[in-house]
Amino acid sequence: MPNAGRWYSAFWLRHAELFFATIRGFPTSLKTAVSHQPDQLFAQPLAQVPDFVFNEAVVRVFPDMIKRSVPGYPTIVENIGVLGNRFAQPDTLIYDLGCSLGAVTQALRRHVRTERCRILAVDNSAAMVSRCREYLHAQDAMFQELLPAEVQEADILKLAFQPTSLVALNFTLQFIAPEQRPELLSRIRQALHPQGALILSEKLCFEDEAEQQLLTELHLDFKRANGYSELEIAQKRSAIENVMKPDSLDTHRQRLRQAGFSRVVLWFQCLNFASLIALP
Ligand SMILES: Nc1ncnc2c1ncn2[C@@H]1O[C@H](C[S@+](CC[C@H]([NH3+])C(=O)[O-])CC(=O)[O-])[C@@H](O)[C@H]1O
Numbered sequence: 657m658p659n660a661g662r663w664y665s666a667f668w669l670r671h672a673e674l675f676f677a678t679i680r681g682f683p684t685s686l687k688t689a690v691s692h693q694p695d696q697l698f699a700q701p702l703a704q705v706p707d708f709v710f711n712e713a714v715v716r717v718f719p720d721m722i723k724r725s726v727p728g729y730p731t732i733v734e735n736i737g738v739l740g741n742r743f744a745q746p747d748t749l750i751y752d753l754g755c756s757l758g759a760v761t762q763a764l765r766r767h768v769r770t771e772r773c774r775i776l777a778v779d780n781s782a783a784m785v786s787r788c789r790e791y792l793h794a795q796d797a798m799f800q801e802l803l804p805a806e807v808q809e810a811d812i813l814k815l816a817f818q819p820t821s822l823v824a825l826n827f828t829l830q831f832i833a834p835e836q837r838p839e840l841l842s843r844i845r846q847a848l849h850p851q852g853a854l855i856l857s858e859k860l861c862f863e864d865e866a867e868q869q870l871l872t873e874l875h876l877d878f879k880r881a882n883g884y885s886e887l888e889i890a891q892k893r894s895a896i897e898n899v900m901k902p903d904s905l906d907t908h909r910q911r912l913r914q915a916g917f918s919r920v921v922l923w924f925q926c927l928n929f930a931s932l933i934a935l936p
Protein backbone atom coordinates (compact mmCIF):
# COMPACT_ATOMS: atom_id res chain seq x y z
CA MET A 657 0.00 0.00 0.00
CA PRO A 658 2.43 2.70 -1.18
CA ASN A 659 -0.19 5.44 -0.74
CA ALA A 660 -1.13 4.65 2.86
CA GLY A 661 1.64 6.78 4.40
CA ARG A 662 0.70 9.78 2.30
CA TRP A 663 -2.98 9.31 3.13
CA TYR A 664 -2.16 9.21 6.85
CA SER A 665 -0.08 12.41 6.71
CA ALA A 666 -2.80 14.18 4.79
CA PHE A 667 -5.33 13.00 7.37
CA TRP A 668 -3.32 14.29 10.35
CA LEU A 669 -2.42 17.52 8.60
CA ARG A 670 -6.09 18.17 7.94
CA HIS A 671 -6.87 17.45 11.59
CA ALA A 672 -4.10 19.70 12.87
CA GLU A 673 -5.45 22.42 10.56
CA LEU A 674 -8.99 21.97 11.93
CA PHE A 675 -7.70 21.96 15.49
CA PHE A 676 -5.81 25.22 15.08
CA ALA A 677 -8.72 26.77 13.19
CA THR A 678 -10.92 25.85 16.15
CA ILE A 679 -8.70 27.36 18.81
CA ARG A 680 -8.17 30.44 16.67
CA GLY A 681 -11.94 30.79 17.00
CA PHE A 682 -11.63 31.37 20.77
CA PRO A 683 -9.44 34.45 20.70
CA THR A 684 -10.03 35.53 24.28
CA SER A 685 -11.21 32.28 25.75
CA LEU A 686 -8.20 30.01 25.52
CA LYS A 687 -5.77 32.82 26.17
CA THR A 688 -7.56 34.04 29.27
CA ALA A 689 -8.32 30.51 30.41
CA VAL A 690 -4.60 29.88 30.74
CA SER A 691 -3.52 33.35 31.85
CA HIS A 692 -4.01 32.88 35.60
CA GLN A 693 -1.13 34.31 37.53
CA PRO A 694 0.14 33.24 40.94
CA ASP A 695 -1.07 35.48 43.76
CA GLN A 696 1.81 37.68 44.90
CA LEU A 697 -0.31 40.74 45.69
CA PHE A 698 0.89 40.97 49.29
CA ALA A 699 4.37 39.46 48.85
CA GLN A 700 6.28 42.77 49.16
CA PRO A 701 6.11 44.95 52.28
CA LEU A 702 3.58 47.78 51.83
CA ALA A 703 4.00 51.08 53.72
CA GLN A 704 0.24 51.09 54.23
CA VAL A 705 -2.04 48.19 53.40
CA PRO A 706 -5.12 49.52 51.56
CA ASP A 707 -8.56 47.96 52.06
CA PHE A 708 -9.11 44.95 49.81
CA VAL A 709 -10.96 45.70 46.53
CA PHE A 710 -11.95 43.40 43.68
CA ASN A 711 -10.00 45.29 41.01
CA GLU A 712 -8.10 44.26 37.86
CA ALA A 713 -5.01 43.22 39.88
CA VAL A 714 -7.13 40.87 42.00
CA VAL A 715 -8.91 39.51 38.91
CA ARG A 716 -5.58 38.42 37.41
CA VAL A 717 -4.71 36.26 40.41
CA PHE A 718 -8.19 35.44 41.74
CA PRO A 719 -8.41 31.71 40.85
CA ASP A 720 -5.03 31.09 42.51
CA MET A 721 -5.82 33.35 45.49
CA ILE A 722 -9.17 31.79 46.35
CA LYS A 723 -7.95 28.19 45.97
CA ARG A 724 -4.93 28.83 48.23
CA SER A 725 -6.96 30.84 50.79
CA VAL A 726 -10.29 29.05 51.16
CA PRO A 727 -10.08 25.42 52.30
CA GLY A 728 -12.59 23.30 50.38
CA TYR A 729 -13.30 25.94 47.71
CA PRO A 730 -13.02 23.59 44.66
CA THR A 731 -15.19 20.96 46.38
CA ILE A 732 -17.83 23.53 47.33
CA VAL A 733 -17.98 25.01 43.83
CA GLU A 734 -18.31 21.66 42.03
CA ASN A 735 -20.93 20.41 44.47
CA ILE A 736 -23.05 23.56 44.16
CA GLY A 737 -23.49 22.32 40.59
CA VAL A 738 -24.52 18.87 41.83
CA LEU A 739 -26.88 20.22 44.54
CA GLY A 740 -28.21 22.76 42.10
CA ASN A 741 -29.57 20.07 39.80
CA ARG A 742 -31.87 18.87 42.60
CA PHE A 743 -33.35 22.30 43.35
CA ALA A 744 -33.46 24.06 39.96
CA GLN A 745 -37.04 24.18 38.64
CA PRO A 746 -38.23 24.71 35.05
CA ASP A 747 -39.16 28.27 34.00
CA THR A 748 -37.21 29.94 36.81
CA LEU A 749 -34.00 31.90 37.12
CA ILE A 750 -30.87 30.74 38.92
CA TYR A 751 -28.88 33.51 40.60
CA ASP A 752 -25.11 33.44 41.19
CA LEU A 753 -24.74 36.51 43.44
CA GLY A 754 -21.22 37.95 43.73
CA CYS A 755 -20.20 35.66 40.88
CA SER A 756 -16.57 36.91 40.58
CA LEU A 757 -15.19 34.93 37.60
CA GLY A 758 -18.28 32.71 37.37
CA ALA A 759 -16.87 29.51 38.90
CA VAL A 760 -20.29 28.61 40.37
CA THR A 761 -22.12 29.49 37.14
CA GLN A 762 -19.74 27.23 35.21
CA ALA A 763 -20.29 24.36 37.69
CA LEU A 764 -24.07 24.83 37.44
CA ARG A 765 -23.79 24.63 33.66
CA ARG A 766 -21.86 21.37 33.99
CA HIS A 767 -24.50 19.72 36.19
CA VAL A 768 -27.97 21.28 36.01
CA ARG A 769 -30.21 19.51 33.51
CA THR A 770 -33.49 21.33 34.31
CA GLU A 771 -35.36 22.57 31.26
CA ARG A 772 -36.02 26.24 30.50
CA CYS A 773 -33.78 27.50 33.28
CA ARG A 774 -31.32 30.34 32.89
CA ILE A 775 -28.57 31.70 35.06
CA LEU A 776 -28.11 35.32 36.03
CA ALA A 777 -24.62 35.93 37.42
CA VAL A 778 -24.23 39.28 39.18
CA ASP A 779 -21.21 41.17 40.48
CA ASN A 780 -20.55 44.85 41.15
CA SER A 781 -16.87 44.70 40.15
CA ALA A 782 -16.48 45.79 36.51
CA ALA A 783 -13.13 43.95 36.30
CA MET A 784 -14.68 40.68 37.52
CA VAL A 785 -17.71 41.01 35.23
CA SER A 786 -15.69 41.55 32.10
CA ARG A 787 -13.39 38.54 32.73
CA CYS A 788 -16.38 36.43 33.82
CA ARG A 789 -18.08 37.10 30.47
CA GLU A 790 -14.95 35.95 28.61
CA TYR A 791 -14.84 32.71 30.59
CA LEU A 792 -18.51 31.98 29.93
CA HIS A 793 -18.01 32.60 26.21
CA ALA A 794 -15.14 30.10 26.33
CA GLN A 795 -17.44 27.55 27.98
CA ASP A 796 -20.09 28.26 25.32
CA ALA A 797 -17.54 27.68 22.57
CA MET A 798 -16.46 24.34 24.01
CA PHE A 799 -19.76 22.73 25.07
CA GLN A 800 -23.22 22.42 23.60
CA GLU A 801 -26.66 22.65 25.22
CA LEU A 802 -25.47 24.63 28.23
CA LEU A 803 -28.00 26.59 30.28
CA PRO A 804 -28.13 30.18 29.01
CA ALA A 805 -26.10 32.42 31.32
CA GLU A 806 -25.94 36.21 31.48
CA VAL A 807 -23.58 38.33 33.54
CA GLN A 808 -24.81 41.61 34.96
CA GLU A 809 -22.71 44.33 36.58
CA ALA A 810 -24.91 45.39 39.50
CA ASP A 811 -25.17 45.76 43.25
CA ILE A 812 -26.98 42.66 44.54
CA LEU A 813 -28.62 44.88 47.19
CA LYS A 814 -30.47 46.71 44.42
CA LEU A 815 -31.69 43.71 42.39
CA ALA A 816 -35.40 43.20 41.74
CA PHE A 817 -35.46 39.41 42.12
CA GLN A 818 -37.45 37.43 39.51
CA PRO A 819 -39.00 34.06 40.41
CA THR A 820 -36.02 31.84 41.26
CA SER A 821 -35.44 28.25 42.37
CA LEU A 822 -31.76 28.46 43.22
CA VAL A 823 -29.67 31.27 44.63
CA ALA A 824 -25.94 30.90 45.30
CA LEU A 825 -24.20 33.30 47.67
CA ASN A 826 -20.78 31.67 47.52
CA PHE A 827 -18.56 33.70 49.89
CA THR A 828 -20.39 36.92 49.03
CA LEU A 829 -22.60 37.71 52.04
CA GLN A 830 -19.51 38.27 54.22
CA PHE A 831 -18.66 41.30 52.03
CA ILE A 832 -22.12 42.86 52.50
CA ALA A 833 -22.46 45.34 55.39
CA PRO A 834 -23.91 43.36 58.34
CA GLU A 835 -26.92 45.68 58.70
CA GLN A 836 -27.90 45.02 55.04
CA ARG A 837 -27.75 41.23 55.31
CA PRO A 838 -31.23 40.55 56.80
CA GLU A 839 -33.09 42.47 54.09
CA LEU A 840 -31.12 40.84 51.26
CA LEU A 841 -31.95 37.36 52.64
CA SER A 842 -35.65 38.25 53.04
CA ARG A 843 -35.83 39.47 49.47
CA ILE A 844 -34.21 36.25 48.22
CA ARG A 845 -36.62 34.18 50.33
CA GLN A 846 -39.64 36.02 48.88
CA ALA A 847 -38.57 35.26 45.30
CA LEU A 848 -37.77 31.59 46.02
CA HIS A 849 -39.79 28.66 44.62
CA PRO A 850 -41.19 26.28 47.31
CA GLN A 851 -38.94 23.45 46.02
CA GLY A 852 -35.93 25.73 45.62
CA ALA A 853 -32.95 26.56 47.84
CA LEU A 854 -30.44 29.19 48.81
CA ILE A 855 -26.86 27.95 49.02
CA LEU A 856 -24.82 30.13 51.35
CA SER A 857 -21.06 29.65 51.76
CA GLU A 858 -19.16 31.74 54.28
CA LYS A 859 -16.08 32.01 56.44
CA LEU A 860 -17.26 31.41 60.01
CA CYS A 861 -16.27 32.80 63.37
CA PHE A 862 -16.85 30.91 66.60
CA GLU A 863 -18.25 32.05 69.95
CA ASP A 864 -16.08 29.60 71.87
CA GLU A 865 -12.69 31.28 72.18
CA ALA A 866 -10.63 28.07 72.07
CA GLU A 867 -12.49 26.85 68.96
CA GLN A 868 -11.98 30.24 67.29
CA GLN A 869 -8.28 30.16 68.09
CA LEU A 870 -7.70 26.59 66.94
CA LEU A 871 -9.57 26.95 63.63
CA THR A 872 -7.88 30.30 62.93
CA GLU A 873 -4.45 28.71 63.53
CA LEU A 874 -5.33 25.74 61.32
CA HIS A 875 -6.49 28.12 58.58
CA LEU A 876 -3.13 29.94 58.82
CA ASP A 877 -1.40 26.54 58.53
CA PHE A 878 -3.49 25.89 55.39
CA LYS A 879 -2.26 29.18 53.90
CA ARG A 880 1.37 28.44 54.87
CA ALA A 881 1.08 24.95 53.35
CA ASN A 882 -0.11 26.65 50.14
CA GLY A 883 3.05 28.76 49.98
CA TYR A 884 1.97 32.06 51.56
CA SER A 885 4.65 33.77 53.69
CA GLU A 886 3.99 35.29 57.13
CA LEU A 887 4.18 38.75 55.50
CA GLU A 888 1.62 37.86 52.82
CA ILE A 889 -0.71 36.40 55.45
CA ALA A 890 -0.40 39.44 57.76
CA GLN A 891 -0.88 42.02 54.98
CA LYS A 892 -3.85 40.17 53.46
CA ARG A 893 -5.44 39.99 56.92
CA SER A 894 -5.21 43.75 57.40
CA ALA A 895 -6.51 44.33 53.84
CA ILE A 896 -9.67 42.28 54.46
CA GLU A 897 -10.42 43.06 58.12
CA ASN A 898 -12.52 46.16 57.34
CA VAL A 899 -14.32 44.72 54.33
CA MET A 900 -15.04 41.08 55.19
CA LYS A 901 -17.02 40.40 58.36
CA PRO A 902 -17.72 36.74 59.12
CA ASP A 903 -20.60 35.63 61.37
CA SER A 904 -21.03 32.56 63.56
CA LEU A 905 -23.07 29.58 62.43
CA ASP A 906 -25.70 30.51 65.06
CA THR A 907 -26.01 34.04 63.68
CA HIS A 908 -26.49 32.61 60.17
CA ARG A 909 -29.11 30.12 61.31
CA GLN A 910 -31.08 32.75 63.27
CA ARG A 911 -30.93 35.34 60.50
CA LEU A 912 -32.03 32.81 57.87
CA ARG A 913 -34.97 31.79 60.10
CA GLN A 914 -35.88 35.46 60.55
CA ALA A 915 -35.81 35.89 56.78
CA GLY A 916 -38.41 33.13 56.45
CA PHE A 917 -36.32 30.04 55.72
CA SER A 918 -37.77 26.99 57.51
CA ARG A 919 -34.70 24.74 57.55
CA VAL A 920 -30.95 25.27 57.43
CA VAL A 921 -28.66 22.33 56.63
CA LEU A 922 -24.88 22.46 56.96
CA TRP A 923 -23.68 20.35 54.03
CA PHE A 924 -19.96 21.22 54.05
CA GLN A 925 -17.39 22.49 56.50
CA CYS A 926 -13.62 22.59 56.23
CA LEU A 927 -11.94 24.40 59.14
CA ASN A 928 -13.57 27.83 59.47
CA PHE A 929 -15.27 27.76 56.03
CA ALA A 930 -18.74 26.31 55.58
CA SER A 931 -21.63 26.01 53.18
CA LEU A 932 -25.34 25.87 54.09
CA ILE A 933 -28.49 24.90 52.25
CA ALA A 934 -31.39 27.09 53.35
CA LEU A 935 -34.86 25.80 52.43
CA PRO A 936 -38.07 27.85 52.14
N1 LIG B 1 -22.97 44.49 46.80
C1 LIG B 1 -22.42 43.65 45.92
N2 LIG B 1 -23.04 43.40 44.75
C2 LIG B 1 -22.50 42.55 43.84
N3 LIG B 1 -21.33 41.88 44.03
C3 LIG B 1 -20.69 42.09 45.18
C4 LIG B 1 -21.18 42.98 46.18
N4 LIG B 1 -20.30 43.00 47.21
C5 LIG B 1 -19.29 42.15 46.88
N5 LIG B 1 -19.51 41.62 45.66
C6 LIG B 1 -18.68 40.66 44.92
O1 LIG B 1 -18.66 39.46 45.65
C7 LIG B 1 -17.52 38.70 45.26
C8 LIG B 1 -16.94 38.01 46.49
S1 LIG B 1 -15.88 36.67 46.09
C9 LIG B 1 -17.09 35.49 45.56
C10 LIG B 1 -16.51 34.23 44.96
C11 LIG B 1 -17.39 33.60 43.90
N6 LIG B 1 -18.79 33.54 44.28
C12 LIG B 1 -16.86 32.24 43.56
O2 LIG B 1 -17.52 31.24 43.88
O3 LIG B 1 -15.78 32.18 42.95
C13 LIG B 1 -15.46 36.02 47.64
C14 LIG B 1 -14.05 36.12 48.03
O4 LIG B 1 -13.27 36.68 47.23
O5 LIG B 1 -13.73 35.63 49.16
C15 LIG B 1 -16.55 39.68 44.60
O6 LIG B 1 -16.40 39.38 43.23
C16 LIG B 1 -17.21 41.05 44.80
O7 LIG B 1 -17.00 41.95 43.73
Ligand SMILES: O=C(O)C(=O)Cc1ccccc1
Pocket residue numbers: 721722725726859892896900
Ligand atom coordinates in the same frame (compact mmCIF):
# COMPACT_ATOMS: atom_id res chain seq x y z
O1 LIG C 1 -10.23 34.60 55.00
C1 LIG C 1 -9.16 34.81 54.46
O2 LIG C 1 -8.09 34.86 55.09
C2 LIG C 1 -9.12 35.00 53.02
O3 LIG C 1 -8.07 35.21 52.51
C3 LIG C 1 -10.43 34.91 52.28
C4 LIG C 1 -10.44 35.62 50.99
C5 LIG C 1 -10.21 34.91 49.81
C6 LIG C 1 -10.20 35.57 48.60
C7 LIG C 1 -10.46 36.95 48.56
C8 LIG C 1 -10.70 37.64 49.73
C9 LIG C 1 -10.71 36.98 50.95
